[in-house]
Amino acid sequence: MAASSSERTNVAIIGMGTVGAGVAQLLIDHGDRTARHAGKTIWLSKAVVRDMKKPRGIDLPEGVLTDSIDDVLNDPSIDVVIQLMGGLSPARETMLRAMEAGKDIVTANKALLAEHGGELFTRARELGRSIAFEAAVAGGIPIIANVSQCLSANQILSLEGILNGTSNFIVSQMDEKGVGYEETVKVAQDLGYAEADPAMDVDGTDAAQKLAILSHLAFGATVDWRDIPRSGIDGLDPDDLSYAGQLGYRIKLLATARLVDGELELSVGPTLVRKGTPMAEVRDAFNAIRVVGDAVGPVFYHGLGAGQMPTASAVVADVIDMAVGRTPITFQTLEYFSKDRPARAVQRDASKLRGRYYLRFRVANHPGTLAAITGALAEHSISISSVIQHEDSSADSGVIDGSTVPLVIMTHEATEGAASGAVTAIESLDVVEGNVVRMPVRG
Amino acid sequence: MAASSSERTNVAIIGMGTVGAGVAQLLIDHGDRTARHAGKTIWLSKAVVRDMKKPRGIDLPEGVLTDSIDDVLNDPSIDVVIQLMGGLSPARETMLRAMEAGKDIVTANKALLAEHGGELFTRARELGRSIAFEAAVAGGIPIIANVSQCLSANQILSLEGILNGTSNFIVSQMDEKGVGYEETVKVAQDLGYAEADPAMDVDGTDAAQKLAILSHLAFGATVDWRDIPRSGIDGLDPDDLSYAGQLGYRIKLLATARLVDGELELSVGPTLVRKGTPMAEVRDAFNAIRVVGDAVGPVFYHGLGAGQMPTASAVVADVIDMAVGRTPITFQTLEYFSKDRPARAVQRDASKLRGRYYLRFRVANHPGTLAAITGALAEHSISISSVIQHEDSSADSGVIDGSTVPLVIMTHEATEGAASGAVTAIESLDVVEGNVVRMPVRG
Ligand SMILES: NC(=O)c1ccc[n+]([C@@H]2O[C@H](COP(=O)([O-])OP(=O)(O)OC[C@H]3O[C@@H](n4cnc5c(N)ncnc54)[C@H](OP(=O)(O)O)[C@@H]3O)[C@@H](O)[C@H]2O)c1
Ligand SMILES: NC(=O)c1ccc[n+]([C@@H]2O[C@H](COP(=O)([O-])OP(=O)(O)OC[C@H]3O[C@@H](n4cnc5c(N)ncnc54)[C@H](OP(=O)(O)O)[C@@H]3O)[C@@H](O)[C@H]2O)c1
Numbered sequence: 001m002a003a004s005s006s007e008r009t010n011v012a013i014i015g016m017g018t019v020g021a022g023v024a025q026l027l028i029d030h031g032d033r034t035a036r037h038a039g040k041t042i043w044l045s046k047a048v049v050r051d052m053k054k055p056r057g058i059d060l061p062e063g064v065l066t067d068s069i070d071d072v073l074n075d076p077s078i079d080v081v082i083q084l085m086g087g088l089s090p091a092r093e094t095m096l097r098a099m100e101a102g103k104d105i106v107t108a109n110k111a112l113l114a115e116h117g118g119e120l121f122t123r124a125r126e127l128g129r130s131i132a133f134e135a136a137v138a139g140g141i142p143i144i145a146n147v148s149q150c151l152s153a154n155q156i157l158s159l160e161g162i163l164n165g166t167s168n169f170i171v172s173q174m175d176e177k178g179v180g181y182e183e184t185v186k187v188a189q190d191l192g193y194a195e196a197d198p199a200m201d202v203d204g205t206d207a208a209q210k211l212a213i214l215s216h217l218a219f220g221a222t223v224d225w226r227d228i229p230r231s232g233i234d235g236l237d238p239d240d241l242s243y244a245g246q247l248g249y250r251i252k253l254l255a256t257a258r259l260v261d262g263e264l265e266l267s268v269g270p271t272l273v274r275k276g277t278p279m280a281e282v283r284d285a286f287n288a289i290r291v292v293g294d295a296v297g298p299v300f301y302h303g304l305g306a307g308q309m310p311t312a313s314a315v316v317a318d319v320i321d322m323a324v325g326r327t328p329i330t331f332q333t334l335e336y337f338s339k340d341r342p343a344r345a346v347q348r349d350a351s352k353l354r355g356r357y358y359l360r361f362r363v364a365n366h367p368g369t370l371a372a373i374t375g376a377l378a379e380h381s382i383s384i385s386s387v388i389q390h391e392d393s394s395a396d397s398g399v400i401d402g403s404t405v406p407l408v409i410m411t412h413e414a415t416e417g418a419a420s421g422a423v424t425a426i427e428s429l430d431v432v433e434g435n436v437v438r439m440p441v442r443g
Numbered sequence: 444m445a446a447s448s449s450e451r452t453n454v455a456i457i458g459m460g461t462v463g464a465g466v467a468q469l470l471i472d473h474g475d476r477t478a479r480h481a482g483k484t485i486w487l488s489k490a491v492v493r494d495m496k497k498p499r500g501i502d503l504p505e506g507v508l509t510d511s512i513d514d515v516l517n518d519p520s521i522d523v524v525i526q527l528m529g530g531l532s533p534a535r536e537t538m539l540r541a542m543e544a545g546k547d548i549v550t551a552n553k554a555l556l557a558e559h560g561g562e563l564f565t566r567a568r569e570l571g572r573s574i575a576f577e578a579a580v581a582g583g584i585p586i587i588a589n590v591s592q593c594l595s596a597n598q599i600l601s602l603e604g605i606l607n608g609t610s611n612f613i614v615s616q617m618d619e620k621g622v623g624y625e626e627t628v629k630v631a632q633d634l635g636y637a638e639a640d641p642a643m644d645v646d647g648t649d650a651a652q653k654l655a656i657l658s659h660l661a662f663g664a665t666v667d668w669r670d671i672p673r674s675g676i677d678g679l680d681p682d683d684l685s686y687a688g689q690l691g692y693r694i695k696l697l698a699t700a701r702l703v704d705g706e707l708e709l710s711v712g713p714t715l716v717r718k719g720t721p722m723a724e725v726r727d728a729f730n731a732i733r734v735v736g737d738a739v740g741p742v743f744y745h746g747l748g749a750g751q752m753p754t755a756s757a758v759v760a761d762v763i764d765m766a767v768g769r770t771p772i773t774f775q776t777l778e779y780f781s782k783d784r785p786a787r788a789v790q791r792d793a794s795k796l797r798g799r800y801y802l803r804f805r806v807a808n809h810p811g812t813l814a815a816i817t818g819a820l821a822e823h824s825i826s827i828s829s830v831i832q833h834e835d836s837s838a839d840s841g842v843i844d845g846s847t848v849p850l851v852i853m854t855h856e857a858t859e860g861a862a863s864g865a866v867t868a869i870e871s872l873d874v875v876e877g878n879v880v881r882m883p884v885r886g
Contacts, residue, residue, distance in 0.1 A: 026596050026738060037595040039776040134593075140739040142593030149769070150577075150585030152480040153469055153759030278721060278745060295469060295756035296583040300745035302721060313738035316596035324776055326592070326769045333482040333767055 009038065009323035012046035012072040012103075014094060015084035016065075019108055019135070020047065021058050022312030023082060027319075028060070034316065038323040046072050069094060073101040080322050082315060083107040092116050099129045104327070106318040108135035108311055111200075114209035114225045117216075121337040130331035132318035137210045138163060138287045140310030141303040142317065147217045147291065148334060154293025156218040158258040160442075161289035162282050163210040165305040166201035167233045167253040169193040169285040171270075175241045175250060181234065193285050203232035204253065204268040211255040211268060216336060218291070219257065220344030221264050229350045230268035240360060240437060243388055243408045244272050247358075249441065250280045263348035267440070272358050274443035278302065351417035356385070356441040359411065359423070362404045364431040372431050373407065380422035386410040404433045410441060452481065452766035455489035455515040455546075457537060458527035459508075462551055462578070463490065464501050465755030466525060470762075471503070477759065481766040489515050512537060516544040523765050525758060526550040535559050542572045547770070549761040551578035551754055554643075557652035557668045560659075564780040573774035575761035580653045581606055581730045583753030584746040585760065590660045590734065591777060597736025599661040601701040603885075604732035605725050606653040608748040609644035610676045610696040612636040612728040614713075618684045618693060624677065636728050646675035647696065647711040654698040654711060659779060661734070662700065663787030664707050672793045673711035683803060683880060686831055686851045687715050690801075692884065693723045706791035710883070715801050717886035721745070794860035799828070799884040802854065802866070805847045807874040815874050816850065823865035829853040847876045853884060 011027070013020045027034065027044045034042040047060055052067050072078055081098040083105055085091045091112050095105055105124070107113070113120070113136055124131050134144045138161070147156070162168050166188060173184045185202070188194035200206050205225075212225035233253050244251050249272035258265040273280040278300050282288040287305025292298045304310040321327040335341055363369045374384060388408040411419070423436045454470070456463045470477065470487045477485040490503055495510050515521055524541040526548055528534045534555050538548055548567070550556070556563070556579055567574050577587045581604070590599070605611050609631060616627045628645070631637035643649050648668075655668035676696050687694050692715035701708040716723040721743050725731040730748025735741045747753040764770040778784055806812045817827060831851035854862070866879045 022738075030596075030598070033596060033598065037592075037776065140742060142589060142742075145588070145593050146585060149480075149764065150588050150760055151756065152763050153473075153476065153756045155473075155476065276724070278724065281719070281721065281724070293756060295465075295752040295759075297747045297750075297753055298745075299583060299585075300743075302741075302743040302745075304740045307740075309738040310740055313594065313596045313736060316738075317593055320595050321592065325772050329768050329772075333480065 008041040008043055009080060010043045010045040010078045011080040011082055011319060012048065012078050013044065013082045013084060014048040014069060014072065015086070016047050016049045016056050017084065017086070018308050019311045019315065020082075020084040021056050022308040023084065023315045024058050024060065026312050026316045028058070034320055037320045040323065042319060042323055045075065045078050048072060073097055076102070078103060080104045080106060080319060082319060083109060084315070085109070086111070088112055088115055092120070095120060096123060099124055099127050102129070104129050104322050105131045106315055106322060107131065107133050108315055110136035110206070110209050110213060114212050117213070118222070118337040122339070124331070125335065125338070130322065130328045132322055132327045132331070134318045135311045135314035137213055138289060139165075139303070139305040139307065140313055141287055141289060141301045141305065142314065143214065143289050143301060144217065146299075146301065147214065148330060151291060151293050151296060151299070154295045156259075157292045157294055158256070159214055159218050159289065159291050160254055160256040160258075160279070162252055162279065162287050163207040163255045163289070163305065164201050164253060165285035165287055166194045166198055167207070168282060168287070170202065171233055171236065171241075171251060171253060172283045174236065174238055175245070178238060178242070180238055181236055202234045204230035207253060207255045208268045211257060211266060215257045215264065215266060219259065219264050220341070221347060222337065222343055223266060223347055227347060228266045228268055231270065233270055236270060237437065239406065240358075240439070243360065244358065246388060247272070247386060247410055248275055249273060250275055251439065252279065252282065254279075254442065259345060260348060260354070262345065264345040265348045265353050267353065270439050272439055272441040277443050351415065351420075353416040354413055355416070356413055357411045357419050358439045358441050359409045360437040361407045361426065362433040363407045364433070365403045365405045366431070369431040370407070372429050373409070373426055376425045376429065377409070377411065377422050379425070380414070380418045382414040382418055382422055383412045384409055385412050451484040451486055452523060453486045453488040453521045454523040454525055454762060455491065455521050456487065456525045456527060457491040457512060457515065458529070459490050459492045459499050460527065460529070461751050462754045462758065463525075463527040464499050465751040466527065466758045467501050467503065469755050469759045471501070477763055481763045483766065485762060485766055488518065488521050491515060516540055519545070521546060523547045523549060523762060525762065526552065527758070528552070529554070531555055531558055535563070538563060539566060542567055542570050545572070547572050547765050548574045549758055549765060550574065550576050551758055553579035553649070553652050553656060557655050560656070561665070561780040565782070567774070568778065568781065573765065573771045575765055575770045575774070577761045578754045578757035580656055581732060582608075582746070582748040582750065583756055584730055584732060584744045584748065585757065586657065586732050586744060587660065589742075589744065590657065591773060594734065594736050594739060594742070597738045599702075600735045600737055601699070602657055602661050602732065602734045603697055603699040603701075603722070605695055605722065605730050606650045606698045606732070606748065607644050607696055608728035608730055609637045609641055610650070611725060611730070613645065614676055614679065614684075614694060614696060615726045617679065617681055618688070621681060621685070623681055624679055645677045647673035650696060650698045651711045654700060654709060658700045658707065658709060662702065662707050663784070664790060665780065665786055666709060666790055670790060671709045671711055674713065676713055679713060680880065682849065683801075683882070686803065687801065689831060690715070690829060690853055691718055692716060693718055694882065695722065695725065697722075697885065702788060703791060703797070705788065707788040708791045708796050710793075710796065713882050715882055715884040720886050794858065794863075796859040797856055798859070799856055800854045800862050801882045801884055802852045803880040804850045804869065805876040806850045807876070808846045808848045809874070812874040813850070815872050816852070816869055819868045819872065820852070820854065820865050822868070823857070823861045825857040825861055825865055826855045827852055828855050
């Protein structure tokens with residue numbers, strides 16, 4: 001029943017939504033490609049749905065569509081289960097049952113892996129089964145294969161990326177059109193780039209889940225995605241995009257993993273990225289990842305992070321790798337999420353993160369304001385690299401009135417601990433109104 | 444003797460130059476990485492050089508260095524030969540002998556593969572051996588694995604890239620510094636980016652050889668690199684970089700393969716690439732490749748195309764894939780350069796290539812000149828999208844003197860046949876001095 005043993009590999013899709021229908025289309029319409037790369041026929045035996053009546057936009061051969069998962073689990077001729085249900089349950093139980101029935105698994109479900117990866121991978125090893133999951137991170141960019149195979153001669157030093165296409169679409173649109181967050185989310189929803197409830201995309205959850213998976217592959221760290229300090233783009237103020245632009249930067253929702261003194265710095269959040277660098281120029285719903293290896297140097301990947309066919313492309317490549325026998329080798333060798341493999345890096349305490357910061361305040365428009373703020377920064381040993389005092393009437397100009405003005409400060413390098421200490425101190429100053437906006441700066 | 448059968452894979456390097464020394468360093472200093480990814484120890488048994496006295500910048504364990512290839516060929520415990528001699532001979536003979544002695548091969552020698560790939564791959568299959576060659580194209584960018592495995596669900600529609608780092612360094616420098624070709628070559632040589640004789644790099648040969656290899660992998664076409672229409676950057680005029688800049692483009696040495704009506708358009712040459720696109724912003728000695736697949740859409744890769752450690756990174760990843768058993772599967776399944784596999788695409792006649800063109804003329808500074816030239820273009824059904832008439836005294840201004848002025852024309856889409864017909868006609872006009880500069884335009 002091993003996937004690579006027979007002359008033909010029979011596969012079943014569970015979940016014929018957006019991705020499932022795309023995978024079925026590639027398998028049915030382009031069997032020549034899969035056969036050429038797998039050295040044998042890859043045959044779609046079953047496609048499991050809940051509702052047999054719902055149109056799927058694809059003509060399946062007679063007898064393929066079923067609403068019974070048991071049709072797959074009880075069929076010993078099916079070698080690979082392509083698990084394309086979303087959510088955690090029953091996706092988790094279905095995956096376990098499929099492996100227990102002797103099936104190898106290909107999946108695109110990052111939430112499931114971020115939540116139950118340890119359990120699922122351990123069970124797969126116990127059962128002698130394999131799991132492939134290229135489509136779970138960055139859709140069409142084959143980052144899983146690149147990190148776990150192509151760059152295997154390297155100690156990876158850092159990995160940073162735009163891992164959520166919805167967020168990038170929204171931020172790029174806000175930047176280019178100068179419109180607000182709420183309005184742009186509506187545009188993204190109308191165009192199909194954001195779901196009706198985009199919370200997990202825009203609040204950094206999705207990017208943190210992907211970063212947790214990549215951190216395990218690239219650094220051997222086992223990280224709960226909830227432990228990654230994260231903020232989202234929800235509530236991003238167009239003013240900050242504009243100030244960042246004046247300083248020569250764009251704001252991107254960046255997921256970052258960096259080895260520092262043998263520890264792993266992890267974060268997800270809106271970040272100022274210098275214009276003209278490839279990462280800053282990533283537009284629309286594209287994803288991008290920059291990996292730095294100690295031998296290879298920087299390698300940059302850019303492509304579509306989601307969507308029916310880009311994701312299906314990754315799924316079908318996994319199915320081919322499974323059928324031809326490469327995945328079982330990789331899966332058994334690398335032993336992802338194995339308790340027998342000591343962690344090669346632990347997560348660094350967030351307060352030790354170092355970086356430059358973008359700070360925006362609303363300050364009283366009267367003398368001494370700038371002195372009070374720069375004084376508070378100096379007390380926390382933070383020095384300043386640029387200041388934007390936007391109005392003509394500077395806070396130190398001597399004009400005294402009750403109004404407030406924006407003040408933007410870009411700092412030199414400081415620790416996260418110092419920066420948050422300074423921000424707390426500054427927020428308590430009389431001359432400062434409301435909360436300070438703070439974002440890290442790259443490049 | 445199969446590479447993946449034993450608990451340890453023994454390897455030998457033949458050729459301890461730049462790349463060989465880097466590979467030895469990774470294997471010796473970082474055995475933990477290779478063991479983790481290969482599931483067993485990868486052991487450097489021998490390193491073959493011509494001159495035992497020459498310093499190699501690396502401490503090899505006692506007994507590893509040898510000047511006798513027979514020490515490798517006659518040692519049945521050696522599984523993999525890492526072939527890092529340059530040139531065609533004795534590299535070809537050595538590779539054949541190594542395979543006959545039962546060794547699998549990892550190589551970085553693109554010239555050898557471009558010239559003798561068919562023979563070497565066929566012989567490998569006859570002998571049940573495998574050849575891995577990730578480092579042969581684009582150094583640190585794992586484009587071979589990406590095209591042959593990661594994007595295997597796609598019909599690749601086009602592939603274009605900056606495949607020669609030396610040329611890109613020279614063109615980028617000329618563009619940024621505004622200096623001439625000869626002077627920039629000297630800078631590149633001083634910095635180690637160009638060899639003493641950089642002919643194969645700057646005349647497009649190296650890029651054409653790499654494109655021939657990639658075309659086979661991506662499109663199943665068997666192309667002699669000599670049949671790829673090519674021109675180099677040798678003799679590029681800084682004026683053209685400047686005019687291109689005014690029109691919103693940069694000039695790059697671009698290698699292009701595109702499926703058009705089921706035929707494969709191939710070319711290598713200086714090309715105008717629109718500023719702001721990722722390809723236009725590739726600087727220094729970096730390489731980049733943009734692949735478009737019918738499912739995945741565009742995927743863009745950017746990294747170091749040469750240099751000791753980036754190339755060694757690719758070589759060692761191949762050694763790991765060989766040792767762990769992935770390469771033999773891939774090699775046997777894909778049957779590269781096999782006569783039994785019908786070509787999936789044939790090269791399109793160069794005169795049928797379609798594109799926009801940049802044309803620069805030196806023209807007589809008198810009335811009727813522009814009319815004569817635009818007339819010749821119209822006769823070949825080529826329409827014009829922009830014109831730069833640089834001097835104040837336009838050729839049609841009525842000022843008559845014996846001097847010549849530059850005239851730059853950007854055309855709308857035309858066939859290569861029409862463009863070269865028009866250029867020949869224009870070069871024969873009295874009002875035109877010398878040869879016309881012509882480059883294709885992308886984006
Ligand atoms: N869409 C993307 O671009 C993308 C990109 C990367 C990864 N992913 C991941 O891929 C997975 C699928 O995404 P999607 O966009 O294709 O989702 P989707 O369009 O919502 O489709 C989910 C499918 O699962 C089916 N399903 C749910 N519960 C089921 C059950 N108990 N039994 C049988 N079928 C069940 C649904 O059946 P019914 O149709 O009958 O309701 C539906 O067809 C998710 O994990 C997602 O995170 C998606
Ligand atoms: N350098 C790069 O960045 C790069 C990138 C991609 C691909 N490549 C390819 O990798 C290969 C090696 O490049 P390289 O830069 O390392 O070249 P290199 O520095 O010139 O080294 C070539 C080595 O081969 C050895 N050699 C030549 N003939 C030999 C023979 N008959 N027996 C034993 N050893 C012999 C030389 O030995 P001696 O030292 O004793 O003379 C030398 O050590 C070439 O095919 C090149 O195209 C290089």
